[in-house]
Amino acid sequence: xxxxxARGPSIIDVARLAGVSVPTVSRVINGSVPVSAERRDxxxxxxxxxxxxxxxxxxALVTGRQSVIAVLASNTTRYGYATTIxxxxxxxxxxxxxxxxxxxxxxxxxxVRATVDLALSHPVAGVVVLRFDPAGAAAxxxxxxxxxxxxxxxxxxxxxxxxxxxxxxxxxxATEYLLGLGHRTVHHLAVPASGRxxxxxxxxxxxxxxxxxxxxxxxxTGWDPERAHRTALQIADRADxxxxxxxxxxxxxxxxxxxxxxxxxVPDEISVVGFDDHPLGRYLxxxxxxxxxxxxxxxxxxxxxxxxxxxxxxxxxxxSTAPSLVIRESSGPPPQAH
Amino acid sequence: xxxxxARGPSIIDVARLAGVSVPTVSRVINGSVPVSAERRDxxxxxxxxxxxxxxxxxxALVTGRQSVIAVLASNTTRYGYATTIxxxxxxxxxxxxxxxxxxxxxxxxxxVRATVDLALSHPVAGVVVLRFDPAGAAAxxxxxxxxxxxxxxxxxxxxxxxxxxxxxxxxxxATEYLLGLGHRTVHHLAVPASGRxxxxxxxxxxxxxxxxxxxxxxxxTGWDPERAHRTALQIADRADxxxxxxxxxxxxxxxxxxxxxxxxxVPDEISVVGFDDHPLGRYLxxxxxxxxxxxxxxxxxxxxxxxxxxxxxxxxxxxSTAPSLVIRESSGPPPQAH
DNA sequence: TCCGGCCATGAAAACGTTATCATTTGCTGG
DNA sequence: CCAGCAAATGATAACGTTTTCATGGCCGGA
Numbered sequence: 001x002x003x004x005x006a007r008g009p010s011i012i013d014v015a016r017l018a019g020v021s022v023p024t025v026s027r028v029i030n031g032s033v034p035v036s037a038e039r040r041d042x043x044x045x046x047x048x049x050x051x052x053x054x055x056x057x058x059x060a061l062v063t064g065r066q067s068v069i070a071v072l073a074s075n076t077t078r079y080g081y082a083t084t085i086x087x088x089x090x091x092x093x094x095x096x097x098x099x100x101x102x103x104x105x106x107x108x109x110x111x112v113r114a115t116v117d118l119a120l121s122h123p124v125a126g127v128v129v130l131r132f133d134p135a136g137a138a139a140x141x142x143x144x145x146x147x148x149x150x151x152x153x154x155x156x157x158x159x160x161x162x163x164x165x166x167x168x169x170x171x172x173x174a175t176e177y178l179l180g181l182g183h184r185t186v187h188h189l190a191v192p193a194s195g196r197x198x199x200x201x202x203x204x205x206x207x208x209x210x211x212x213x214x215x216x217x218x219x220x221t222g223w224d225p226e227r228a229h230r231t232a233l234q235i236a237d238r239a240d241x242x243x244x245x246x247x248x249x250x251x252x253x254x255x256x257x258x259x260x261x262x263x264x265x266v267p268d269e270i271s272v273v274g275f276d277d278h279p280l281g282r283y284l285x286x287x288x289x290x291x292x293x294x295x296x297x298x299x300x301x302x303x304x305x306x307x308x309x310x311x312x313x314x315x316x317x318x319x320s321t322a323p324s325l326v327i328r329e330s331s332g333p334p335p336q337a338h
Numbered sequence: 339x340x341x342x343x344a345r346g347p348s349i350i351d352v353a354r355l356a357g358v359s360v361p362t363v364s365r366v367i368n369g370s371v372p373v374s375a376e377r378r379d380x381x382x383x384x385x386x387x388x389x390x391x392x393x394x395x396x397x398a399l400v401t402g403r404q405s406v407i408a409v410l411a412s413n414t415t416r417y418g419y420a421t422t423i424x425x426x427x428x429x430x431x432x433x434x435x436x437x438x439x440x441x442x443x444x445x446x447x448x449x450v451r452a453t454v455d456l457a458l459s460h461p462v463a464g465v466v467v468l469r470f471d472p473a474g475a476a477a478x479x480x481x482x483x484x485x486x487x488x489x490x491x492x493x494x495x496x497x498x499x500x501x502x503x504x505x506x507x508x509x510x511x512a513t514e515y516l517l518g519l520g521h522r523t524v525h526h527l528a529v530p531a532s533g534r535x536x537x538x539x540x541x542x543x544x545x546x547x548x549x550x551x552x553x554x555x556x557x558x559t560g561w562d563p564e565r566a567h568r569t570a571l572q573i574a575d576r577a578d579x580x581x582x583x584x585x586x587x588x589x590x591x592x593x594x595x596x597x598x599x600x601x602x603x604v605p606d607e608i609s610v611v612g613f614d615d616h617p618l619g620r621y622l623x624x625x626x627x628x629x630x631x632x633x634x635x636x637x638x639x640x641x642x643x644x645x646x647x648x649x650x651x652x653x654x655x656x657x658s659t660a661p662s663l664v665i666r667e668s669s670g671p672p673p674q675a676h
Numbered sequence: 677t678c679c680g681g682c683c684a685t686g687a688a689a690a691c692g693t694t695a696t697c698a699t700t701t702g703c704t705g706g
Numbered sequence: 707c708c709a710g711c712a713a714a715t716g717a718t719a720a721c722g723t724t725t726t727c728a729t730g731g732c733c734g735g736a
Contacts, residue, residue: 057398058692123394257621283595396722
């Protein structure tokens with residue numbers, strides 16, 4: 001983990017070439033204090049001639065200011081994750097910060113700690129952790145106290161400021177919508193729990209309970225679309241399953257494919273609703289009914305929370321936007337609706 | 339872009355608390371030189387008690403070693419991009435490096451330069467540029483000389499080591515496959531050019547030429563699936579179009595949807611082939627025939643190139659893996675095949 | 677018993693920058 | 707014409723590490 005010490009030109013070289021003192025070069029670079037036009041020109045010329053670039057380490061050392069923030073996530077390719085990260089990066093860049101990404105591959109405490117240590121071996125102003133899953137929760141626990149930390153999609157139990165996505169409300173809306181269509185109950189294909197509860201699963205359960213509908217066991221839990229596909233094949237012959245709420249759109253797509261292979265038609269025989277509003281969902285056939293979540297906004301809000309923490313030492317505890325149901329073609333009334 | 343100067347404990351505090359000299363603390367931390375067990379214990383205790391964490395800036399300053407690499411990309415959410423980045427991150431992390439992500443939102447030179455400058459205002463060991471598109475090419479041009487740089491998916495013209503994906507070969511294979519099925523020619527929905535040529539488009543054209551088939555004009559060029567969708571609606575009534583090679587899978591999905599809305603059946607009336615092997619492609623109906631590309635491997639190879647550059651000062655100029663055609667359901671013989 | 681050499685340790689220098697403070701210069705106002 | 711002040715500049719001191727380099731103690735061999 002090293003770079004050979006082929007150091008580039010330093011501010012001293014620039015000062016010498018321009019025939020000025022070192023602090024003057026610094027002042028030209030930072031524009032903090034006025035410098036006579038003549039000297040400034042000489043300095044600028046020298047900088048360009050030497051291809052000089054200030055050493056960020058030295059600068060950070062003396063100012064004590066950090067301008068990189070670490071993002072901890074268990075995955076960077078899944079739609080929700082990638083979009084949240086893009087939102088964080090965008091907000092951070094606009095504020096003059098740089099984003100460092102570290103993937104937490106597992107929730108095994110020792111491995112998590114090692115990875116977190118690697119990430120924190122670099123000077124960071126603060127940390128944003130994507131708390132969508134157990135690995136995110138583990139990362140949160142492994143972070144040392146005293147570091148500014150916020151969670152994207154966290155909960156009150158984490159003890160850090162968190163920006164949330166009210167996926168419980170989204171799941172309730174989707175479930176209520178399906179019940180309203182005439183389905184006796186709604187089944188659920190879950191996404192792994194990030195703590196003791198998953199908002200989506202909780203919302204689904206609550207909507208069923210409030211409507212007095214039966215709460216069937218969760219069909220399966222996992223991130224892998226292939227499992228959703230297999231699950232669909234397994235439950236295809238169960239006529240009592242007429243509506244399924246999937247933990248995310250990727251799972252919904254694979255689930256629908258399994259149903260298709262088993263000869264079950266969507267939405268005529270069974271309704272499928274996804275979660276997240278994956279950009280491809282609207283182009284599927286049937287187009288996917290889903291719960292839209294604004295992950296990019298979640299990312300931006302997470303960073304805003306961290307920014308507040310850095311500036312004022314405190315941050316509003318939470319901030320939230322409501323997901324919205326997007327009704328497309330994969331959902332409809334149950335087959336034997338009278 | 340600041341962090342309030344609430345500095346934490348320094349190595350001096352640790353040394354004082356442990357009753358040893360500063361270098362001894364350093365030696366305990368780095369394990370470079372043996373330290374007596376008794377002192378080591380005292381130091382370790384003091385570190386834990388104070389919650390001491392070495393200042394990376396000071397460390398980087400004195401050693402001159404950098405362990406962060408910058409990744410420049412125009413997007414972090416598109417499948418190919420996100421997966422490549424994940425590959426880079428994985429390889430970097432295993433080698434003890436951290437990756438910093440900066441999004442280059444445009445290919446407008448001035449904006450690119452400003453963003454690159456922001457990224458390089460932090461000490462980096464090297465840079466990996468995702469050169470999938472014009473913005474990537476612009477970033478490559480904006481980078482100062484003398485910095486270790488490699489391109490993922492670059493070309494010889496960039497003047498830097500590059501790991502490639504032989505998408506030209508992939509496009510040729512796909513085109514030849516469609517011609518072999520009996521299609522008189524193959525149409526093409528392109529992805530934006532990253533330089534003067536796009537491998538995919540070039541391969542498509544070459545395969546047609548070599549087979550003596552007519553080379554029709556490119557249907558459209560862009561990243562936006564919605565445009566692909568509209569294009570499909572526009573060309574739906576053209577019976578001469580029986581096979582379309584799309585620049586990526588996202589475009590292929592939207593294109594197929596447009597065909598579906600226009601009443602054209604895939605693959606019976608028209609064949610559609612994508613590019614990249616998006617994980618959802620196999621679950622679509624019809625399942626998408628596509629050209630598989632290993633982006634994660636591309637990312638890992640890119641980092642390996644950079645690692646070589648950092649270690650030895652030189653890197654092999656290129657490295658490549660061949661894409662493979664994955665035949666699924668969205669392609670077949672043309673309708674009026676005799 | 678004495679001496680050469682090794683081992684653990686500490687003192688001090690160095691890394692490249694910004695911040696603080698003192699100095700010089702030039703100008704204004706009485 | 708001089709006191710006084712502001713503006714521009716430079717000298718010097720941090721910042722928190724690691725890396726020499728020097729020192730002192732201890733051990734083994736003669």
